[in-house]
Every structure is written in C-alpha cells, then in structure tokens.
Amino acid sequence: MLQLLGPTDRRRQFCDGVSRRNFLRIGGLGAAGLSLPHLLALEAQAGLGKSHKSVILIYLVGGPPHQDMFDLKPDAPRDIAGPHRPIGTNVDGIQICELFPRMAKMMDKFALIRSLVGAQNDHDAFQCYTGHSRTEMAPAGGWAPFGSIVSQVQGPVNPATPAFVSMCYECTHGPYNEPGSGMVNVAHSGFRPVGPTRADMKLQGITYDRLADRTRLQASVDQFRRDVDASGQMQGLDSFTQQAMGILTSSKLAEALDLSKEDPRIVARYGRGDEVKRIDENGAPRVPQSFLAARRLVEAGARVVTVNYSKWDWHGGKGNDIFTREREDFPIFDQAITALVEDLHQRGMDKDTTVLVWGEFGRTPRISAQVGRDHWPRVGMALMAGGGMRCGQVIGSTDRLGGEAKGIGVSCSEICSGRGAREPWLCSDSSVSQSCRV
Numbered sequence: 001m002l003q004l005l006g007p008t009d010r011r012r013q014f015c016d017g018v019s020r021r022n023f024l025r026i027g028g029l030g031a032a033g034l035s036l037p038h039l040l041a042l043e044a045q046a047g048l049g050k051s052h053k054s055v056i057l058i059y060l061v062g063g064p065p066h067q068d069m070f071d072l073k074p075d076a077p078r079d080i081a082g083p084h085r086p087i088g089t090n091v092d093g094i095q096i097c098e099l100f101p102r103m104a105k106m107m108d109k110f111a112l113i114r115s116l117v118g119a120q121n122d123h124d125a126f127q128c129y130t131g132h133s134r135t136e137m138a139p140a141g142g143w144a145p146f147g148s149i150v151s152q153v154q155g156p157v158n159p160a161t162p163a164f165v166s167m168c169y170e171c172t173h174g175p176y177n178e179p180g181s182g183m184v185n186v187a188h189s190g191f192r193p194v195g196p197t198r199a200d201m202k203l204q205g206i207t208y209d210r211l212a213d214r215t216r217l218q219a220s221v222d223q224f225r226r227d228v229d230a231s232g233q234m235q236g237l238d239s240f241t242q243q244a245m246g247i248l249t250s251s252k253l254a255e256a257l258d259l260s261k262e263d264p265r266i267v268a269r270y271g272r273g274d275e276v277k278r279i280d281e282n283g284a285p286r287v288p289q290s291f292l293a294a295r296r297l298v299e300a301g302a303r304v305v306t307v308n309y310s311k312w313d314w315h316g317g318k319g320n321d322i323f324t325r326e327r328e329d330f331p332i333f334d335q336a337i338t339a340l341v342e343d344l345h346q347r348g349m350d351k352d353t354t355v356l357v358w359g360e361f362g363r364t365p366r367i368s369a370q371v372g373r374d375h376w377p378r379v380g381m382a383l384m385a386g387g388g389m390r391c392g393q394v395i396g397s398t399d400r401l402g403g404e405a406k407g408i409g410v411s412c413s414e415i416c417s418g419r420g421a422r423e424p425w426l427c428s429d430s431s432v433s434q435s436c437r438v
Contacts, residue, residue: 052157054298055150055387056340057306058291058357059128059168061176061284062313065363065373066381067402068326070096071114073365080365080401083323091392099330102338108392109341109350111384115396115405119361119377123313124175128360129306130182144182147304151188158301160252165297166190167290168308173282178306190306193257194290256300257293266343267292271335283311286329288336295343298353309333312359316372323371341385354387365403379405 067073072086072095086095089107096104096112103110120127126134129145136143147164156163168178168190181189259267273287286309294305310329314322337357344350362380363373379398385391397406 052301052303052352054302054353055146055304056291056294056298056353056355057129057147057304058337058355059125059306059308060310060312060357060359061125061171061308062123062311063359063361063363063375064312064381065314065322065326066114066379067363067365068097068322068373069100069330070112070381070383071398071402072097073400073402076365076401079367082367084326094392094394097330099327100334102334106338106342109345109385111389111391111393111395113382113384113395114398115407116358116362116380116382117378117405119380121361121375121377122175123173123375124360125177125308126175126179128358129178139183141181141183142179144184144188145179145190145306147190147306148181148184148188150304152184154303156301157303158252161256161297161301162191162253163301163303164188164190164306165253165302165304166192166306167194167293167297168192168306169194169284169287171282171284171308176282176284176308178308190304191253193253252300253297256296256302259289259292259296262292262296266339269335269339269343271332271339273332283313284308286310286332288332288339291336291340292343295340295347295349295353298349299347314372315374316368316370321371322367322373337383344386350386351388352386354389355383355385357383365401376403378403 067080068082068084072084073081074086075081085098087098087101087104088095089104091107094107094112096107120133120135124134126132126143129147130143131146132138132143145164147166151163154163166178171177178190180186255261267289270292271288273285273289290307290309294307297305310333312329314320314325316322337355341350341355344353344355359380361375361377364376366373368374379402398404399406
C-alpha cells in the first residue's frame with residue numbers, strides 16, 4: 001500500500017499520531033478491507049468497464065457555411081449558389097459538396113441535419129457546449145457544459161482518465177473558448193491537456209502546507225515504480241494488482257495523448273494540420289490529429305471529448321475569399337472526419353460513440369460584395385455519426401435559397417439528451433432547434 005503522509009495536526013489526530021486531514025492512502029478502503037486490486041477484480045467479474053457511452057463534440061469555430069457544405073442550391077442565382085457543385089453519395093438522393101469526396105463514399109455512416117434553427121447571432125461557443133444562450137435565465141453558477149454534467153452524473157469509467165476531456169485550444173477571442181463548469185462543481189470542468197493548461201498534467205490540489213514538495217513526490221512515485229520493475233515484482237503480481245499499480249504510477253491519459261504510440265498508417269489517415277500557425281488570429285488551429293486523440297481518449301475511458309477545429313468565419317475581403325478558404329479547408333476536414341468515423345467502425349466503437357459536428361450558426365444565402373457569407377442564425381447544419389443512430393439520411397430541409405428551415409421545429413434537446421436516435425425524431429422534414437436543454 002502506497003501512503004503519503006503530511007504534517008501532523010494535533011487538533012485532528014488518529015491514535016497513531018497521524019492527522020486525518022493529512023493522511024492519504026492511495027488504493028485502499030482500509031476499514032472495509034477492500035483494496036484497489038480487489039475492486040478491479042470485482043468490476044471485471046461483473047463485466048463493468050468493458051464499454052461505455054461517449055460523445056466526441058467537434059466545434060467548427062466561427063460558424064460553418066451550410067449552403068457550401070451539405071445543403072447546396074445549384075439552381076439558385078449565382079450570388080446565392082456559389083461555385084461549388086453537388087456530388088452524389090453512396091446513399092441515393094443525398095448530395096453534398098464536391099470537396100467532400102471521402103464523405104460522399106461513406107455517407108451511409110453519417111446523419112446530416114440541414115435545418116438547425118434557434119441559434120444565437122454572436123461568435124460565442126457557449127451555446128454549442130451548453131445548449132443554452134448566455135441571455136437565458138440561468139441557475140446559480142450558470143449553465144454548465146454538457147461534458148461537466150456527464151462527468152458529475154456518470155463519473156469516470158476508468159480512475160486513470162477523467163470523464164470529460166477538452167482538447168480545445170485557447171482562442172484569443174474569449175467567447176470562442178469553452179465555458180467553465182457553471183452550476184456544476186468545478187472538479188467536473190474539462191481536463192485540458194493542450195494549450196496553456198498543460199500544467200493540468202501535473203498533480204493539482206495539494207497545498208504546500210499539506211505537501212511541501214510536489215516535485216519530490218512525483219520523483220518518489222516514479223522511483224517507486226522503477227524499484228518494483230527492477231526487482232521483478234511486477235511480473236509476479238496478478239493482473240488486477242498490476243492494473244492497480246498502473247493506475248497509481250502511470251497515466252492512461254498520457255498514453256492516449258501520445259500519438260507516437262499509434263500506428264503511423266492510422267496517423268497518416270487523419271492527415272496533418274498546424275498546431276502553431278492559426279488560420280485566423282482569433283480562431284483555433286487546424287489540427288486533424290485532435291480527432292485521432294479524441295478517439296484514443298474515448299478508448300482510454302473518457303465519456304466526453306470536445307475539440308475546437310480551425311476557423312470558419314469567412315466574411316471575405318483580401319486574403320479571406322470564402323471560396324478560396326473552402327477549397328483549402330474542406331478537403332482537410334473531409335479526410336479527418338471520415339478517418340475518425342471509419343476508425344470508430346473498424347474498432348467496434350460506432351455503437352457507443354456519438355460524433356457531433358456543428359458551429360454557432362449558419363451563413364447568409366447571398367454572397368457579399370467582399371466574396372464572403374455573413375452571420376445567419378435562422379438556419380444552420382449539424383453532422384452526426386455513430387451512437388447507434390440510424391445514419392445514411394438527411395434530417396430536415398431548407399427553402400430554395402437555403403435561408404429558412406422548412407417544416408416543424410424540433411428541440412435540440414433531442415440531440416443533447418441522446419433521444420435523437422429514436423425513430424420518431426428521424427423524420428425527413430423537421431427543423432432542429434439549437435435552443436436546447438441539456
């Protein structure tokens with residue numbers, strides 16, 4: 001049993017002189033006679049931990065242009081339609097942009113929502129992560145991201161991996177960033193291993209008066225593992241004790257984030273991006289490898305993984321011609337998202353892992369004089385895959401210009417709550433409101 005002893009506190013001492021507050025025993029429930037290896041063995045016997053439901057949310061920063069991606073209007077006037085042509089897919093009747101040829105070949109593995117309504121008109125990620133507008137009346141503490149709610153309600157699948165992991169990069173435009181935990185305890189905020197919060201990978205929450213030297217502690221734990229390995233004791237431990245030792249002295253989280261441990265051929269399938277160079281100063285970098293990291297995190301036990309990807313705010317102007325940017329961005333996204341969905345299917349994860357892709361709003365039907373499309377909260381799109389839902393279909397439709405949703409509005413709570421996979425929701429002519437309730 002590994003014990004970490006802090007300074008004694010005479011006001012709260014056990015009979016052996018060790019303070020209750022400063023006594024930390026890792027891996028055991030001493031009074032109950034249960035150790036971590038025992039608990040792991042009981043979990044395995046009960047079949048727990050074999051699979052878990054999970055969500056990978058991909059936020060397209062800045063608002064993707066729905067009518068240039070998945071709802072093309074080739075018969076509309078030129079100042080509406082744009083230069084891209086629709087192509088057929090492997091599902092009869094579904095057409096998407098010609099710049100998504102990989103997706104077209106596996107459209108049977110995607111569900112496309114063309115009539116997402118009720119969006120805000122601001123460049124603000126809040127609604128995409130929480131399902132609520134900042135202007136709504138909120139509970140004390142504010143609305144929480146759905147990842148935080150899942151973390152609090154469901155807890156971790158694996159003690160070595162947080163339930164909620166955020167792969168979101170820090171954006172200089174503050175509202176693009178993922179909100180805090182809101183009404184949920186701060187302990188359920190997304191664990192953030194990228195950007196300026198890499199320090200999260202170190203031990204947190206241990207004050208100096210409880211533990212004077214965090215570095216020395218970490219070195220001691222590392223030495224503990226090396227000593228055990230050198231003596232050969234690890235080989236003699238039963239599998240559950242070895243698993244417990246791994247939880248205590250290594251990190252499945254770090255393993256999942258280390259893409260050098262992945263098959264190079266799979267890494268290449270996702271494509272390459274640029275972690276350093278921003279597509280736009282205040283957006284997120286274009287990093288397809290984040291999709292791969294998300295899949296690995298789910299395998300390691302994460303229930304919710306959020307990713308922010310590239311910058312989609314293309315109003316036009318010098319160097320920001322929307323169609324030039326689309327010709328650059330669309331093929332990279334096409335490769336990354338299809339690699340993720342294909343990967344999930346090949347690994348048997350498609351029934352339990354839902355992929356959701358969306359942005360804060362849609363784009364104007366009319367192309368501006370600066371060759372761009374402006375904000376358009378009246379209708380947008382979302383792309384979904386996995387989760388055991390019925391794919392190979394389009395949900396909802398828009399008018400002939402792609403500016404208004406047709407049909408009856410359906411609350412986005414159907415998406416956030418997971419009820420969207422039910423047959424009654426999968427109608428052919430419905431709108432999906434982004435004013436959702438988690």
